[in-house]
Amino acid sequence: MDTLALNGSPGSPYTRKMLAVLRYRRIPYRLLIGNPPEGMPKPKVRLLPTFYLPDDAGVLAAVTDSSPIIRRLDREIPQRRVTPVNPALALIDALIEDYGDEWLTKAMFHYRWVRHDDITKSATVLPNWMGEPLSDARLEEMAKWFSERQIGRLKFVGSNEVTGATIEAGYQRLIAILERHLKEHTFLLGARPGSADFGLFGQLTQLALFDPTPMALTTKQAPRVVAWTYRIEDLSGLEPSDADWFDTAKLPPTIKELLVEIGRFYAPLLIANAKAIETGAAEVQTDVDGRPWVQQPFPYQAKCLGWLRADYAKLSATDRGSVDTLLAGTGCEALFA
Numbered sequence: 001m002d003t004l005a006l007n008g009s010p011g012s013p014y015t016r017k018m019l020a021v022l023r024y025r026r027i028p029y030r031l032l033i034g035n036p037p038e039g040m041p042k043p044k045v046r047l048l049p050t051f052y053l054p055d056d057a058g059v060l061a062a063v064t065d066s067s068p069i070i071r072r073l074d075r076e077i078p079q080r081r082v083t084p085v086n087p088a089l090a091l092i093d094a095l096i097e098d099y100g101d102e103w104l105t106k107a108m109f110h111y112r113w114v115r116h117d118d119i120t121k122s123a124t125v126l127p128n129w130m131g132e133p134l135s136d137a138r139l140e141e142m143a144k145w146f147s148e149r150q151i152g153r154l155k156f157v158g159s160n161e162v163t164g165a166t167i168e169a170g171y172q173r174l175i176a177i178l179e180r181h182l183k184e185h186t187f188l189l190g191a192r193p194g195s196a197d198f199g200l201f202g203q204l205t206q207l208a209l210f211d212p213t214p215m216a217l218t219t220k221q222a223p224r225v226v227a228w229t230y231r232i233e234d235l236s237g238l239e240p241s242d243a244d245w246f247d248t249a250k251l252p253p254t255i256k257e258l259l260v261e262i263g264r265f266y267a268p269l270l271i272a273n274a275k276a277i278e279t280g281a282a283e284v285q286t287d288v289d290g291r292p293w294v295q296q297p298f299p300y301q302a303k304c305l306g307w308l309r310a311d312y313a314k315l316s317a318t319d320r321g322s323v324d325t326l327l328a329g330t331g332c333e334a335l336f337a
Contacts, residue, residue: 004027013203020198050062070195082193097200124139162291179225188258193238269288283296
């Protein structure tokens with residue numbers, strides 16, 4: 001494959017996710033920071049990272065969805081793939097990745113734009129990551145504009161006075177589970193990373209390594225998680241084999257704990273959001289972890305649930321039975337009922 005081009009930023013968890021995937025996969029790339037060069041195709045919605053890949057007709061197109069891009073790279077370059085070989089384990093991997101991309105990002109956005117110290121750091125540092133030298137006056141102007149815009153977007157991820165406690169409790173429970181898991185295991189689903197590892201990693205580059213409040217919390221409560229996040233950044237030296245994946249019949253108890261967490265926090269929201277999209281409701285209203293949750297419907301997360309259900313439907317009866325056994329009692333089984 002030719003050198004891949006992507007437009008991104010160090011302050012984007014999805015950019016960090018995909019750069020780590022490319023380094024692990026040993027796929028050559030060039031990172032474009034700031035506005036892409038003239039003549040590059042533009043995505044329908046500008047999100048980071050934006051990859052420039054040939055479409056079915058061979059014409060260069062701008063694509064932005066990290067999970068489908070990972071699946072495409074696995075198909076086109078099977079060596080060092082990040083999707084587990086076992087189809088049942090691959091579905092669990094995809095579910096955890098989706099939780100990282102679509103739930104954990106709520107914690108990232110919430111912690112970044114709710115408290116003064118976090119707002120100040122992001123507002124003043126992130127504009128400088130776009131690659132353009134900024135005078136003091138220009139930085140002050142951009143910091144004000146950027147912070148006001150991002151704070152205004154909190155409602156889209158569901159962060160508000162009612163849901164904030166739920167988001168923070170979920171993050172603290174997650175890092176506690178990961179800390180226990182990393183006492184005995186190198187990655188989530190074996191001795192090699194899956195897309196689930198990279199999905200959580202992307203958000204943790206901000207939560208554990210950048211934003212003051214969650215960074216201090218994670219350092220104090222989960223130092224292994226902090227070290228793991230640094231290490232995932234570049235796994236190009238790892239030499240994986242197919243034998244490195246866990247046996248689905250012998251997953252560690254901590255993975256069951258993680259699935260329970262996903263079933264407790266993310267699954268009810270995914271289901272309620274899909275229902276709101278289907279009925280045209282103006283709001284998503286449900287209970288998450290025993291607390292009320294209200295946010296605007298999010299069409300992309302309805303697509304995510306559709307992808308997971310499509311993957312589940314493709315499984316053989318044997319593999320579906322394995323998934324059902326793994327998810328039984330976690331709350332995640334409701335996603336596929």
